[in-house]
Amino acid sequence: MLIASALLVLLMLFAFAVVAGRRDWSHGIVYAGCFVASMALLSAGIEHLGHRDSAPSVVLPFGLPWLKAHFRIDNLSAFFMLVVNLSAAAASAFAVGYSEHLPERARVTPFYPLFLFGMNAVLVADDAFVFLVAWEFMSLASWLLVLSDHEKAENRKAGMVYLTMAAFGTFCLLPCFGLLAGPGGDYTFAAMRLKELGEVPGALVILLVVLGTGSKAGLVPLHAWLPLAHPAAPSHVSALMSGVMTKVALYGMVRVLFDLHGEVGWQWGAGIMVAGGITAVMGVLYAVMQDDMKRLLAYSTVENIGVVVIGLGLAIAFKADGERNLAALALVAALYHVLNHSIFKTLLFMGAGAVMSATGERSLGALGGLLKRMPWTGAAFLVGAAAISALPPLNGFVSEWLVLQALFKGPAMPHWAMKFGVPVVGAFLALAAALAATCFVRAYGIAFLGRPRSAAAARAVDVSFGMKGAMAVLAALCVFLGVVPVTVTNALSHVVEPLTGVSFAVSADLGWPWLSPVSSTRGSYSATVLVMVGLAMFGAAIVLVHRIGTRAIRAADAWDCGHAEDIPETQYTAQSFAQPLRRAFGATIFRARETVEMPEPGDDSPARHRVHMIDPVWTYLYEGIGKAVDALADLVNRLQYLTVRGYLLMMFGTLVLFLLVVAARQP
Amino acid sequence: MLQQFSYDLAHLIGATVLMAGFGMLYQRRIFAVLNTFAFQAFALAAAAAWQAHVQHAPHLYATAAIALVFKALLVPFALHWLVERLGIHRTVETALSIGWTMIVGVALVALSILLVLPVTAKAAALTRESLALAMSVVLLGMLMMITRRNAVTQVVGFMALENGLILAAVSAKGMPLVVEISIAFSVLVAMTLFGIFFFRIRERFDTLDLHYLETYRGDRS
Numbered sequence: 072m073l074i075a076s077a078l079l080v081l082l083m084l085f086a087f088a089v090v091a092g093r094r095d096w097s098h099g100i101v102y103a104g105c106f107v108a109s110m111a112l113l114s115a116g117i118e119h120l121g122h123r124d125s126a127p128s129v130v131l132p133f134g135l136p137w138l139k140a141h142f143r144i145d146n147l148s149a150f151f152m153l154v155v156n157l158s159a160a161a162a163s164a165f166a167v168g169y170s171e172h173l174p175e176r177a178r179v180t181p182f183y184p185l186f187l188f189g190m191n192a193v194l195v196a197d198d199a200f201v202f203l204v205a206w207e208f209m210s211l212a213s214w215l216l217v218l219s220d221h222e223k224a225e226n227r228k229a230g231m232v233y234l235t236m237a238a239f240g241t242f243c244l245l246p247c248f249g250l251l252a253g254p255g256g257d258y259t260f261a262a263m264r265l266k267e268l269g270e271v272p273g274a275l276v277i278l279l280v281v282l283g284t285g286s287k288a289g290l291v292p293l294h295a296w297l298p299l300a301h302p303a304a305p306s307h308v309s310a311l312m313s314g315v316m317t318k319v320a321l322y323g324m325v326r327v328l329f330d331l332h333g334e335v336g337w338q339w340g341a342g343i344m345v346a347g348g349i350t351a352v353m354g355v356l357y358a359v360m361q362d363d364m365k366r367l368l369a370y371s372t373v374e375n376i377g378v379v380v381i382g383l384g385l386a387i388a389f390k391a392d393g394e395r396n397l398a399a400l401a402l403v404a405a406l407y408h409v410l411n412h413s414i415f416k417t418l419l420f421m422g423a424g425a426v427m428s429a430t431g432e433r434s435l436g437a438l439g440g441l442l443k444r445m446p447w448t449g450a451a452f453l454v455g456a457a458a459i460s461a462l463p464p465l466n467g468f469v470s471e472w473l474v475l476q477a478l479f480k481g482p483a484m485p486h487w488a489m490k491f492g493v494p495v496v497g498a499f500l501a502l503a504a505a506l507a508a509t510c511f512v513r514a515y516g517i518a519f520l521g522r523p524r525s526a527a528a529a530r531a532v533d534v535s536f537g538m539k540g541a542m543a544v545l546a547a548l549c550v551f552l553g554v555v556p557v558t559v560t561n562a563l564s565h566v567v568e569p570l571t572g573v574s575f576a577v578s579a580d581l582g583w584p585w586l587s588p589v590s591s592t593r594g595s596y597s598a599t600v601l602v603m604v605g606l607a608m609f610g611a612a613i614v615l616v617h618r619i620g621t622r623a624i625r626a627a628d629a630w631d632c633g634h635a636e637d638i639p640e641t642q643y644t645a646q647s648f649a650q651p652l653r654r655a656f657g658a659t660i661f662r663a664r665e666t667v668e669m670p671e672p673g674d675d676s677p678a679r680h681r682v683h684m685i686d687p688v689w690t691y692l693y694e695g696i697g698k699a700v701d702a703l704a705d706l707v708n709r710l711q712y713l714t715v716r717g718y719l720l721m722m723f724g725t726l727v728l729f730l731l732v733v734a735a736r737q738p
Numbered sequence: 739m740l741q742q743f744s745y746d747l748a749h750l751i752g753a754t755v756l757m758a759g760f761g762m763l764y765q766r767r768i769f770a771v772l773n774t775f776a777f778q779a780f781a782l783a784a785a786a787a788w789q790a791h792v793q794h795a796p797h798l799y800a801t802a803a804i805a806l807v808f809k810a811l812l813v814p815f816a817l818h819w820l821v822e823r824l825g826i827h828r829t830v831e832t833a834l835s836i837g838w839t840m841i842v843g844v845a846l847v848a849l850s851i852l853l854v855l856p857v858t859a860k861a862a863a864l865t866r867e868s869l870a871l872a873m874s875v876v877l878l879g880m881l882m883m884i885t886r887r888n889a890v891t892q893v894v895g896f897m898a899l900e901n902g903l904i905l906a907a908v909s910a911k912g913m914p915l916v917v918e919i920s921i922a923f924s925v926l927v928a929m930t931l932f933g934i935f936f937f938r939i940r941e942r943f944d945t946l947d948l949h950y951l952e953t954y955r956g957d958r959s
Contacts (some may be wrong), residue, residue: 716833719884726880727846730853737856 073098074152074195077111080104081188088181094475097178102166105184109160116152119144128197128261135200141259143197146566147330151194154410157548158315159187161199165421165541165715168309174430177217179305185362186212186311190319192455196565199248199258203241206323210237210287213316214306217300229299236286236296243283243322250276251331263331273332277339280327281346284574287320289373291350293687298357302433308423309365313372314416321379323568328387329402329570337391341489344384348499351377355506359513360446360684362645364423367514368416370457374503375412381496382474385481390571397480399575400588403563404473405564409733410559411466411552415458418545422452425538426518429531438518445533449519451542458549460508464605465596466553469586471504473560476588499593506652513648522639523713554598556586557658558589624701644711646682653682659684689696748909751785752871754903756847759878759898763839766830768821768890775894779809782901784876786908805904809830813929819932831887836897839885845888865882868909875902879959893929900925 084104091097128143139455144152166183170176189208196202214237218230250272251263268276284291297317301309328335355374382405390552425448426441427433442449458465461472478500482495523529532541552559568574587595657663661684668679713721758778765771783806821828832839850873858866859865879899883892 715882716887719880723880723884726851727877730849733857734849734853737853 072117073111074191076451077108077115079187080108080111080192081184081191082186084108085181085188088184090580092177092181093323098170098176101180101184102163102170103415104433105187105365106160106163106167109156109187111162112152113143113156113160114386116149116156119149120146120153120565121178127257134204138198138200138258139171140201141171141197142195142201143624144195146569147325147690147699148194148565150406150566151318151409152191153298154318154413155187155190155194155315158311158413158545159190160540161308161417161545162307162310162421165310165424165538168537169307169421169424169428170305173305175219175305178447179216179308182212182215182219183308186216186308188212190311193319194322197260199260201461202323204243207241208243209319210241213300216304216312218303219305220303220351222302225299229296229303233296233738234299239293240283240286243279243286247276247279247283247327251327260331266333268333273334274339276332277328277335280324280332281343284324284327285318285346285380286379288317288324288344289350290352290376291353291373292692294350294373295688296423298361298366298369300365301369301372304436305419305454306365306427308426309369310417310420313369313420314413318413321376321409325570329390334385335391337484337486337489338382338387339388340388340391341492342384343387344496345492346498347377347380347382347384347389348382348503349377350374351503351552352499352506353660354379355503355510356652356656357404359506360649360657360661361511362435364426364435364514364518365420367435367510368419368423371419371507371510372412372416374507375408375416375459377380377386377503378471378474378500379408379412381405381500382408382477385474385493385573388484389477392484392486394480394483395571395573397477397483399567399571399573400473400480400565401439401477402567402571403560403575404470404477405562406566406587407473407556408467408470411458411470411549414545414548414552415455415467418451418455418542418549419459421538421542421545422448422455425534426531428538429534430525432525432526432527435514436515438523438528439521439525439639439642440523441528441531442519444529444531444677447533447539448542451539451546452519453515454546454549456511458553460511461504462508463596464550464553466549466551466556469553469556469596469598471500473588475500475585476594479594480589488601497543506621509652513579513645517643517645517648521642522637524639524642524644542643554602556596556598558586560586568708639703653684657684660687660689741832742747743922744788747784748788748792749867749871752787752868752905752909754781755785755901756871756874756878759882759902760840760843761864762894762898763843763878763882763885764836766836768826768828768830768888769828771891771894772817772821776814776899778898778901779805779813782905783803783810783880785905789908801904801908809897809925813925816891816933817893823941827888830891832834832885833887834885840880843881845876846881847874850874850877865909869906872902872906872909873889875899875905878902897929 081104087104088097088101128141131140131142134140163183170179173179189205189210189212192205193202193209196205213232214234217233218226220226221230248258248263250268251266253266253268253272254260257263257264281290282293286296289297297313300315303309304312347574347596351374354370354375354377358367358370358374361370382401386398386401386405389395389401423433425445426438429445429448430438430441432438454465460466461467463469475497478493478497481497482490484490541672562573584597584599585595586597587593653661653663654665663682663684666681666683668681670676670678755778756779758774761774762771762778765774783802786798786802786805790796790802820826833843851870854870854873855866858869876899879895879897879902882895882898886892886895
């Protein structure tokens with residue numbers, strides 16, 4: 072009831088924003104309304120998670136004439152509803168202040184509630200028709216948001232690529248649900264659960280759902296649209312697209328692979344896990360080379376989706392092998408990371424948005440020294456960066472640690488492929504985590520530390536109260552979810568229980584503050600204890616320094632950090648910081664080549680240092696597909712210029728061919 | 739005995755229609771094609787009349803009359819007039835040589851017999867044979883349309899195809915008259931359209947060879 076009315080409010084806000092979009096005061100009202108609706112949906116999600124039961128399916132008499140619309144909320148969708156609306160509420164609060172500076176806000180405000188509506192409707196859908204319609208709502212609303220600043224050619228290209236990939240995703244999901252429904256054509260999820268799939272349709276369903284939802288979530292090599300489209304939208308929308316919409320895609324994947332599809336073989340789990348590993352490493356390698364702050368964050372989303380997908384693949388493999396406890400562990404880890412990533416990615420995009428609204432720049436090369444001028448944003452961004460780099464005691468650490476713990480149990484599986492494959496994926500994950508830390512040290516250090524690299528960065532002032540508040544709440548959540556991991560995993564085990572079939576508490580052995588996923592002797596972690604001990608030692612250190620340290624005063628020059636002269640160009644730049652990694656990894660994967668052009672003696676033109684890189688996915692995959700489509704189109708184009716007799720001949724030939732087929736199939 | 743006789747006669751008339759179809763493919767002169775077409779339509783009218791008698795379905799007499807008046811008399815006459823009026827080249831220009839056309843035609847007849855006889859295994863013998871013949875006539879009409887370059891012969895091929903359809907319609911029991919009338923009228927309309935079409939082509943290009951039409955499509959790259 073609460074959910075339905077909140078969704079209705081979102082639709083009404085859309086209508087209101089369309090009508091009143093030209094008035095300045097309307098935008099604040101729309102975003103405030105979105106905030107209230109998101110909070111209502113958030114509380115509905117949390118309340119449902121507390122109940123541990125599945126609400127009955129609600130059937131509403133609209134949609135296609137012979138189909139009714141089915142809605143239902145279970146623990147899984149309640150959890151994702153929490154994830155979506157937590158970030159949505161924060162982004163709406165942020166947008167109240169942020170959208171004031173947007174030149175194109177009249178094109179943004181109406182579609183924002185529609186976007187929220189689409190994402191929430193995907194989660195409560197209980198039949199394929201509603202699911203796909205809501206999915207398209209989400210895609211198209213976000214596409215319009217991507218195109219809001221359509222004067223720039225790069226944004227138009229981003230919109231085009233995004234629309235193509237969204238169409239591809241739905242193109243995959245449509246037959247996927249068709250196969251799940253079978254020839255009987257009952258499109259409710261309840262009927263799909265009961266249905267036994269044959270071998271070939273079952274495999275096709277898995278393949279199609281991984282392609283369809285993977286293209287939305289950003290699995291390599293289907294991620295190509297994501298770093299183009301996410302930065303093109305306004306920051307509060309990019310935050311939701313990157314932090315939340317990719318999670319809705321993962322919800323679709325979990326829903327089909329764990330719930331609707333009866334049995335998924337371990338080979339599929341292994342394949343999905345490897346795809347996740349490659350996604351994680353490739354995503355972060357792209358991210359570490361980026362100069363554009365929002366594009367860097369978008370690539371980092373690709374990496375984190377990879378981490379989640381590793382957990383999902385592992386859970387499928389464990390489940391297929393009957394190791395249900397381990398499957399539950401891997402799934403808990405994946406869902407925990409879903410929650411964490413939605414929070415810190417939203418926070419980081421808001422930080423990038425705050426920097427953009429304060430300086431007008433999103434290129435790292437034009438920033439620097441912002442911590443002093445924007446202390447709130449800087450502090451919140453630091454927390455987010457530390458969390459996404461998986462530093463304890465923040466939340467990112469817990470989930471990545473849990474994924475690794477699940478990976479360590481991989482050799483328990485009976486297949487040699489998995490015994491050897493799982494440690495490789497573990498190595499990928501460790502590499503990705505280390506590179507992610509580098510990536511965010513670079514992003515934070517270049518943007519917030521050092522000296523300003525442009526006049527705009529030097530003049531920046533911190534953002535308005537509402538924007539700071541939204542970021543501060545998310546930063547506090549990053550700390551909170553990291554410090555009480557056991558509370559979170561206990562809640563998640565309720566979500567996981569119907570999917571893996573076991574009731575499994577990750578912390579069974581040692582009790583509340585200790586997270587000991589495998590056994591009490593195999594590795595356990597308690598951020599609560601860690602933080603308390605850390606605080607105690609910190610306090611003790613302060614006391615000791617004050618008691619024992621000398622009080623004598625010594626006068627000397629302040630250390631100048633190696634900058635004898637006050638020239639910003641002598642600092643590390645974003646490019647120079649990434650150079651070692653570019654040489655180590657980029658030379659093979661991106662075919663990075665560096666050339667130095669030295670002018671001849673006597674020539675006074677500047678020397679140049681150029682970097683040439685290719686994007687292997689674009690060059691080898693998408694351009695190949697593009698060429699194939701062109702060739703095919705040329706072939707089809709020839710059909711336009713046949714003679715009249717040629718067309719008649721084709722019709723006649725087709726008819727005779729069909730007749731021959733019918734004749735040949737006679738008994 | 740009478741049953742057997744009515745069967746044999748229906749078969750004979752249907753086969754005559756089919757033979758006329760082959761005859762049209764064999765002709766090298768346009769007037770001969772038109773005459774053969776008129777003969778085919780006459781045979782069709784006979785087939786419809788005989789079916790009307792055998793099935794005790796008086797409405798089929800109407801079909802027979804329509805076939806006789808329109809297809810056997812009016813349409814060939816109109817086409818004769820058109821050819822004379824326009825001074826059209828009197829030979830049939832073939833895209834596939836006559837011998838090959840006949841071989842393909844025989845293959846098509848074999849195909850339709852192979853196809854129809856097993857499919858309609860449960861239907862009455864009369865219907866089965868006639869359906870196979872009718873389908874052969876349809877396919878031969880199409881073959882004529884694609885192997886002859888001249889527009890007049892294409893029109894004739896189209897109407898031979900219609901003849902096949904009507905043959906199928908009269909040999910199936912209980913087909914309502916409405917369908918046949920509509921088919922007859924569609925042929926008439928088609929003839930009118932083609933007539934206008936001829937004049938148009940003639941006005942613009944001074945020939946009826948479709949080949950000249952094909953070079954006048956502006957969007958060809």
